[in-house]
Amino acid sequence: MFPTATTILGTGSYLPRQDVSSAEIDARLGWQEGQSFSRFGIRSRHVADADETSSYMATKAAEQALHMAGCQPEELDLILGACGVMEQPIPSTSVLVQNRLGLATSGIPAFDINATCLSFLQALDVANMWLSAGRARRVLVFSADIASVGLDWSQPESAAIFGDGAAAVVLGSDEGAILAHGFETYSEGKEACVLAAGGTRSNPARGTAPGDALFQMDGGLAFRVASRRLPRFLAGLLERAGVRPDQLDCVVPHQASAQALSHITRALRFDSDQVVNIFAQTGNQVAASIPTTLDHAVRSGALKRGQTALLVGTSAGISIGGTVVRF
Structure with a gap:
């Protein structure tokens, strides 16, 4: 089915308000300042506050992507959640984002796809199939993850490098392509x-x-x-x-x-x-x-x-x- 005319019409992202520096990471680990940067190459990462849920962050990123694409939320034909870890098991994060976008009575299909760190690429592939089959004209794909809630600080090689955030794209048929x-x-x-x-x-x-x-x-x-x-x-x-x-x-x-x-x-x-x-x-x-x-x-x-x-x-x-x- 490749190449296809599926085009990324708009992109957006959201970083939590709290920016944690490598010096703060060093302090938590009991290391000398500069050690986490020298070992892992990280200067800072963002950590979500309690009100910055996965669906909240995803919605903020989606609004940016919709704006770049010149698309209104009600013009969407499909919403795909692509998170490594869901906000909650049931209902899916995509349902929560649909609601936050003011689409609670729209009937627009919304479901999640999970392939951990590659969830976005797999959702992109599914969106491409819907667009290529003529089942959709505009598709929103978002990813949002809050890794900070599940880190084991006795394992600094993983705990020190993970950050929170969200991003989204709006897809449609145009002059771009998935090759x-x-x-x-x-x-x-x-x-x-x-x-x-x-x-x-x-x-x-x-x-x-x-x-x-x-x-x-x-x-x-x-x-x-x-x-x-x-x-x-x-x-x-x-x-x-x-x-x-x-x-x-x-x-x-x-x-x-x-x-x-x-x-x-x-x-x-x-x-x-x-x-x-x-x-x-x-x-x-x-x-x-x-x-x-x-x-x-x-x-x-x-x-x-x-x-x-x-x-x-x-x-x-x-x-x-x-x-x-x-x-």
């Missing part, structure tokens, strides 16, 4: 990134084991599973898109970590000017990471109309995903 999309999962890495509580196995009604409600990460395992497959995956994706690496105007990666961004730039032989890197200012925002980076690229001028971008990342599972778009 190719790919997604692969390797469950040999299923233990690399785990948040056990919140489902039917480990929950407050039955009792949770110690640590189940906190995010656990084996960064080494995640890296090993993903890194050995990423070059082949990207080579195939770009070939299907009909684009060489040097023809990409912009690479929009998941901001997994400073080390991961350095690896993808070096191992895949991208020019550093091609890769949008905002990790030091935002940290890893889970599913909101890619669309937040995309919004930054658009608003900073790194990605302009008619240019080609690669959106790429990895997620818990372990999964690898990428989408090549003409903006």
Whole structure:
């Protein structure tokens, strides 16, 4: 079905009011000032206050994207939530966002898609299918994550780098295009990134084991599973898109970590000017990471109309995903 005329008409993002500096992270960890930056490359990250729920942040980002797209909320035909962790199990975060947009009686379909850090790319793919099939003319896709509520501070390699935030896009048919999309999962890495509580196995009604409600990460395992497959995956994706690496105007990666961004730039032989890197200012925002980076690229001028971008990342599972778009 590729390429398709699906176009990103508008982007938006939201960062929580509270900006936590690396010095504050150092103090919490009992480290000397500057240690978290030297180890993890993070200068600050944003942490949501109690009133900044996932649906609140997503709605703020959606309003920006709608404004850029010149689209009113009632003109939407589909709302897709793409969060790594939902605001609540039932109903979905997309339902809460539909309500916040003043669309409670609209009947506009709203549902969630979850692929952890790659939820946005998978929702983008579903939106593309709806648009290509003529089932929708305007689609809102949003991601919002509050990683700060589930961090295990006895594991600073993960706790120090995650931040909160939200981002959104409005899609329609125009002169842009989705040139190719790919997604692969390797469950040999299923233990690399785990948040056990919140489902039917480990929950407050039955009792949770110690640590189940906190995010656990084996960064080494995640890296090993993903890194050995990423070059082949990207080579195939770009070939299907009909684009060489040097023809990409912009690479929009998941901001997994400073080390991961350095690896993808070096191992895949991208020019550093091609890769949008905002990790030091935002940290890893889970599913909101890619669309937040995309919004930054658009608003900073790194990605302009008619240019080609690669959106790429990895997620818990372990999964690898990428989408090549003409903006």
